[in-house]
Amino acid sequence: MASSSGDRSQRASSAADDDLKPFIEIGKDDRGIPEVLLVSPRGAQVRVSLHGGQVRSWRNEKGEELLFTSSKAIFKPPAAVRGGIPICFPQFGNRGSLEQHGFARNRMWVVDENPPPIQSFDSSCRTFIDLLLKSSDDDLKHWPHSFELRLRVLLTFEGHLILISRVRNVNCKPFSFSFSFHTYFSVSDISEVRVEGLETLDYLDNLRNRQRFTEQGDALTFESEVDRAYLCSSDAVAVFDHEKKRTYVIKKEGLPDVVVWNPWDRRAKAIPDFGDGEYRRMLCVDAACIEKQIPLKPGEEWTGRVELSAIPSIK
Numbered sequence: 001m002a003s004s005s006g007d008r009s010q011r012a013s014s015a016a017d018d019d020l021k022p023f024i025e026i027g028k029d030d031r032g033i034p035e036v037l038l039v040s041p042r043g044a045q046v047r048v049s050l051h052g053g054q055v056r057s058w059r060n061e062k063g064e065e066l067l068f069t070s071s072k073a074i075f076k077p078p079a080a081v082r083g084g085i086p087i088c089f090p091q092f093g094n095r096g097s098l099e100q101h102g103f104a105r106n107r108m109w110v111v112d113e114n115p116p117p118i119q120s121f122d123s124s125c126r127t128f129i130d131l132l133l134k135s136s137d138d139d140l141k142h143w144p145h146s147f148e149l150r151l152r153v154l155l156t157f158e159g160h161l162i163l164i165s166r167v168r169n170v171n172c173k174p175f176s177f178s179f180s181f182h183t184y185f186s187v188s189d190i191s192e193v194r195v196e197g198l199e200t201l202d203y204l205d206n207l208r209n210r211q212r213f214t215e216q217g218d219a220l221t222f223e224s225e226v227d228r229a230y231l232c233s234s235d236a237v238a239v240f241d242h243e244k245k246r247t248y249v250i251k252k253e254g255l256p257d258v259v260v261w262n263p264w265d266r267r268a269k270a271i272p273d274f275g276d277g278e279y280r281r282m283l284c285v286d287a288a289c290i291e292k293q294i295p296l297k298p299g300e301e302w303t304g305r306v307e308l309s310a311i312p313s314i315k
């Protein structure tokens with residue numbers, strides 16, 4: 001099981017601050033599905049569900065929710081909940097024969113009691129949990145490749161959320177896959193939001209048959225539906241929310257692409273689990289690997305990492 005240090009009520013003995021000791025608690029959500037709560041020393045929190053290995057909530061130390069969840073979200077497996085951070089694996093979108101975004105987000109995962117070590121992992125941070133998904137017999141009928149998909153969910157002292165995914169080929173043949181952390185950021189109003197870090201990049205526009213274009217603007221702003229996969233981005237992207245005076249910073253490794261999605265009014269209305277007008281309060285910015293699938297030989301492992309932070313805006 002993941003490391004934990006201390007319980008909810010225990011306070012750090014240091015006279016220098018009032019920080020709580022970090023803790024991890026495994027409980028059940030309203031649906032009776034196991035979920036893990038991680039709390040940082042300063043009170044930031046993450047909840048991750050064993051349904052889909054989906055981060056369902058991420059709160060800063062003031063208790064403010066940083067991820068969007070639709071008021072009409074359907075809390076009934078196998079469908080993934082609309083919001084939080086669903087994991088798209090082994091397929092992104094409908095680029096393949098599997099169900100949209102692959103099956104990982106719809107499966108029940110388990111807590112990985114004994115995960116293999118992660119290279120260059122800073123073991124001084126102890127607020128983390130490891131989850132595991134293995135191919136089921138049913139999955140093998142649709143995608144005949146045995147894999148182990150691991151997810152480490154980690155909350156830093158400062159409340160940053162780090163997700164480390166690992167995919168191991170336990171097959172006797174090579175396979176390749178796509179991956180995305182489909183992150184629904186909570187924003188004040190989509191019209192007040194600007195994304196930086198995608199300037200001059202090529203992107204595939206899902207609204208125009210995945211044709212390739214080059215981003216011309218200084219920053220991405222929103223006044224209609226956007227559904228794009230930006231290719232080979234730098235390892236940092238920022239989402240500025242002017243009204244909330246908050247900046248989300250996305251730092252990533254092993255995930256070259258960035259998906260930006262907001263359905264806007266008309267498409268959101270056609271999505272049954274989207275609340276009325278709620279498209280204004282969300283923006284998906286995913287660290288992903290989509291254009292070039294990740295190849296894995298038997299026995300090989302791939303690692304992808306994203307670090308999300310929410311900081312008071314400086315612009």
Ligand SMILES: O=P(O)(O)OC[C@H]1O[C@@H](O)[C@H](O)[C@@H](O)[C@@H]1O
Pocket residue numbers: 093100101182206227228259261284
């Ligand atoms: O409704 P889903 O399956 O969760 O997908 C939502 C959206 O996810 C985005 O990542 C895709 O780019 C969109 O095309 C898609 O509509």
